[in-house]
Amino acid sequence: MNTHPAQLPVNNSYSTDNQSRSYLMLSLCYLLLGLLLGTLGAFQYLLPDLLKNKISFQQARPLHVYLVISWIFTAAQGGLYYYLPRVAGRELYWKQGITVQLLLQLCTSILIIVSFFDGQFGGREYFEFPPSLGMGIALSWLPLLINFFLTLRPDYRTAPVYIWSWGTGLVFFMITLSESYLWIFDYFNGNIVRDMTVQWKAMGSMVGSWNMLVYGTGMYVMERISGDKGPCRSKTGYFFYFLGLTNLMFNWGHHTYIIPASPWVKTVSYVISMTELLILGKIIWQWKSTLKDARKNYHHIAYRLLVFADIWIFLNLVLAILISVPALNYYTHGTHITVAHAMGTTIGINTMLLMASVFFILKTENEEGVESGRKTIHAGILISNAALAVFWGSLVASGILKISSSLNRESFSYTMTKSIPFFKLFTYSGAAITAGLLLLVFIALWLLYPEPDPLPPAD
Amino acid sequence: MTKIYIFSALLISYFAYSLAVYTRGTDETASGPLPGKTEVTLGKRLYQEKNCSSCHQLYGLGGYLGPELTTAFSDPNRGELYLRAFLQNGGPRMPKFDFTEKEINSIISYLEYIDHSAISYRKK
Numbered sequence: 001m002n003t004h005p006a007q008l009p010v011n012n013s014y015s016t017d018n019q020s021r022s023y024l025m026l027s028l029c030y031l032l033l034g035l036l037l038g039t040l041g042a043f044q045y046l047l048p049d050l051l052k053n054k055i056s057f058q059q060a061r062p063l064h065v066y067l068v069i070s071w072i073f074t075a076a077q078g079g080l081y082y083y084l085p086r087v088a089g090r091e092l093y094w095k096q097g098i099t100v101q102l103l104l105q106l107c108t109s110i111l112i113i114v115s116f117f118d119g120q121f122g123g124r125e126y127f128e129f130p131p132s133l134g135m136g137i138a139l140s141w142l143p144l145l146i147n148f149f150l151t152l153r154p155d156y157r158t159a160p161v162y163i164w165s166w167g168t169g170l171v172f173f174m175i176t177l178s179e180s181y182l183w184i185f186d187y188f189n190g191n192i193v194r195d196m197t198v199q200w201k202a203m204g205s206m207v208g209s210w211n212m213l214v215y216g217t218g219m220y221v222m223e224r225i226s227g228d229k230g231p232c233r234s235k236t237g238y239f240f241y242f243l244g245l246t247n248l249m250f251n252w253g254h255h256t257y258i259i260p261a262s263p264w265v266k267t268v269s270y271v272i273s274m275t276e277l278l279i280l281g282k283i284i285w286q287w288k289s290t291l292k293d294a295r296k297n298y299h300h301i302a303y304r305l306l307v308f309a310d311i312w313i314f315l316n317l318v319l320a321i322l323i324s325v326p327a328l329n330y331y332t333h334g335t336h337i338t339v340a341h342a343m344g345t346t347i348g349i350n351t352m353l354l355m356a357s358v359f360f361i362l363k364t365e366n367e368e369g370v371e372s373g374r375k376t377i378h379a380g381i382l383i384s385n386a387a388l389a390v391f392w393g394s395l396v397a398s399g400i401l402k403i404s405s406s407l408n409r410e411s412f413s414y415t416m417t418k419s420i421p422f423f424k425l426f427t428y429s430g431a432a433i434t435a436g437l438l439l440l441v442f443i444a445l446w447l448l449y450p451e452p453d454p455l456p457p458a459d
Numbered sequence: 460m461t462k463i464y465i466f467s468a469l470l471i472s473y474f475a476y477s478l479a480v481y482t483r484g485t486d487e488t489a490s491g492p493l494p495g496k497t498e499v500t501l502g503k504r505l506y507q508e509k510n511c512s513s514c515h516q517l518y519g520l521g522g523y524l525g526p527e528l529t530t531a532f533s534d535p536n537r538g539e540l541y542l543r544a545f546l547q548n549g550g551p552r553m554p555k556f557d558f559t560e561k562e563i564n565s566i567i568s569y570l571e572y573i574d575h576s577a578i579s580y581r582k583k
Binding site: 044045048052056057058061062120121122123124125128156157164179182188189190191192193194196197198199200201238242245246249250255256258259260261262264265268333334335336338339409411412 | 460462463465466469472473476477480481483484485486496500503506507508509510511512513514516517518519520521522523524525526527529536551552554572573576577
């Protein structure tokens with residue numbers, strides 16, 4: 001492997017690297033399928049009869065949601081499995097755990113996908129599969145929890161921010177996953193206000209938990225690229241981590257302004273407000289100012305992806321602040337403006353950060369391979385981000401149109417007809433996002449696929 | 460050590476706040492009258508099993524392909540007959556589910572229950 005002066009000594013190989021790569025390949029397959037089904041779902045807005053009897057919107061949407069969520073946490077987990085031995089300086093505590101987790105997750109995913117095609121639903125937002133399969137997800141996370149805490153055995157007095165962030169993400173995923181299934185008890189299921197409030201609470205905090213995993217990964221990659229260990233050990237870094245944790249715990253409430261829960265639930269959420277995205281923006285800003293050109297050029301792909309994530313953080317921050325103001329939230333909630341925020345976050349921020357992690361690993365492992373695909377990778381990054389800008393704008397515009405229709409008391413069907421130009425725009429730009437990201441997915445899959453051992457020379 | 464103390468304080472606050480939300484924050488009085496518990500429970504189960512939330516929203520949770528249903532029952536432009544017609548026949552975008560009369564009544568009861576609870580939503 002070639003060495004470069006800008007490269008930090010992270011190239012030691014560990015015996016679980018192949019399994020980590022398999023995990024990343026699985027995450028890329030989730031993204032590939034999720035993008036295709038998302039594109040199908042978008043086209044079904046324009047052509048309601050498209051594949052209606054094969055994969056209806058009622059099936060395409062939950063499949064898309066499940067697969068893209070799986071991409072986010074599986075890519076974060078795969079990266080974590082790759083980084084853990086390097087951070088700890090030793091092999092994973094439970095090496096077979098990674099294979100156990102991979103198999104458990106694969107089996108659960110297959111069962112979930114089959115249940116959707118078979119028309120069996122749990123009917124809860126985000127987790128639309130039958131509730132029994134939630135147990136498979138919980139079980140599949142256990143090996144990573146064991147490996148994280150027993151491999152690192154972190155000293156929390158001196159641990160860098162990304163270790164706090166990863167640990168928090170892992171623990172809170174389990175807490176919020178359990179909370180999201182409280183509805184199976186009659187105490188929650190029998191009271192619609194409690195059920196809706198707790199569902200928003202669990203899901204809002206769960207998004208915060210995977211953001212912790214993704215942001216932790218982003219911060220670790222930044223540290224490796226810049227070589228500056230300061231930001232992830234600075235007081236500012238910890239301050240923003242704790243601000244993020246406070247948001248994870250309490251800022252879900254801006255989703256519940258319209259639910260008639262007690263007023264103090266809304267007051268707390270408004271006071272906490274949305275500052276989570278600002279946190280990473282601040283850290284990236286610090287990191288960028290200390291980045292040396294040599295290192296930036298060496299990891300140019302990861303760097304470019306991180307810069308795009310930075311742009312989306314600021315755009316989404318503006319939108320998040322606006323829609324968390326109760327007077328505006330009253331109108332924007334339940335419109336495509338909420339979707340714009342979700343898409344900006346999952347594609348613009350999470351996907352760009354996770355792709356940065358994937359290409360950081362690839363560059364470290366297979367520099368020549370990455371360089372040979374350099375033009376295509378940059379084209380993919382550019383296409384997906386330009387298309388996302390159009391997609392995001394059309395969703396916001398569609399939301400504004402719905403607000404206007406609602407104020408004018410226009411019927412749903414009339415509003416849908418008026419929205420068609422925006423639906424066309426987000427469908428076509430959504431297809432372009434898919435095309436751009438697929439370029440990255442195919443190259444990453446190609447480079448991650450293990451090369452067969454050379455055949456022994458014939459006698 | 461300060462970091463560990465801050466983390467512990469936040470964690471305790473989180474669990475205490477969760478408990479408050481599960482109890483006093485969302486007590487029964489806020490949810491309005493219940494129009495027949497068994498029917499509502501069956502209606503809710505059907506709403507979930509048919510994955511209605513992929514296209515419809517209740518309190519902002521759900522998809523956007525179909526109309527929002529939180530106050531559909533009391534909406535002067537929609538109401539019970541409108542809901543019944545779509546549940547019986549489907550629509551251009553909505554599948555025909557072949558519900559029985561009892562199932563249709565249950566789903567409508569569930570939507571009526573939601574509607575009763577929508578105190579702050581109705582102003583919208």
